[in-house]
Amino acid sequence: xxxxxxxxSVINGYLKYVEKTWGKDGYEDCCQKTRINDIKIRDxxxxxxxxxxxxxxxxxxxxxxxxxxxxxxxxxxxxxxxxYIVRFANMDTMLNKAKNLYADAYSFGEVNTTPTERGAxxxxxxxxxxxxxxxxxxxxxxxxxxxxxxxxxxxxTKCQLKGDSHCEYDITWK
Ligand SMILES: [Zn+2]
Numbered sequence: 001x002x003x004x005x006x007x008x009s010v011i012n013g014y015l016k017y018v019e020k021t022w023g024k025d026g027y028e029d030c031c032q033k034t035r036i037n038d039i040k041i042r043d044x045x046x047x048x049x050x051x052x053x054x055x056x057x058x059x060x061x062x063x064x065x066x067x068x069x070x071x072x073x074x075x076x077x078x079x080x081x082x083x084y085i086v087r088f089a090n091m092d093t094m095l096n097k098a099k100n101l102y103a104d105a106y107s108f109g110e111v112n113t114t115p116t117e118r119g120a121x122x123x124x125x126x127x128x129x130x131x132x133x134x135x136x137x138x139x140x141x142x143x144x145x146x147x148x149x150x151x152x153x154x155x156x157t158k159c160q161l162k163g164d165s166h167c168e169y170d171i172t173w174k
Pocket of ligand 1: 128134158159160161167168
């Protein structure tokens with residue numbers, strides 16, 4: 001799994017959510033249990049994706065899977081690059097960029113979006129490794145809806161971890 005790399009900005013996004021939600025104590029407990037302790041995570045640098053999985057496990061084991069959804073949402077809303085783009089964008093524009101934004105932050109997997117009558121369908125192949133990953137993505141898409149002031153919902157329609165060829169999310173806001 002060592003070839004799975006991820007940008008520090010995503011790890012930092014999740015860590016910021018941990019600190020915001022459970023304070024310094026929660027943050028320190030998380031860093032200790034995940035052994036991130038003394039590493040200074042830099043936004044632009046690449047890290048092993050296992051580090052993010054460890055944080056997601058910590059959130060899920062300590063506070064429940066619903067919190068992973070919120071962490072995903074919080075992270076997408078606080079990524080500097082995305083927040084910058086979204087100031088000039090609506091949901092369509094942002095999802096058009098999703099494929100490239102994903103590829104910039106993740107060294108593995110593939111994201112594709114297809115417009116539908118009421119929004120868009122997002123497919124993610126070889127992205128999620130644990131069910132909590134998918135929950136985090138659901139939250140991330142909800143975060144995008146909020147960022148663009150779109151009223152809508154995210155529905156998970158397929159899951160690679162359950163035998164489908166990829167994970168699929170149906171996002172509607174039209
Ligand atoms: Zn899935």
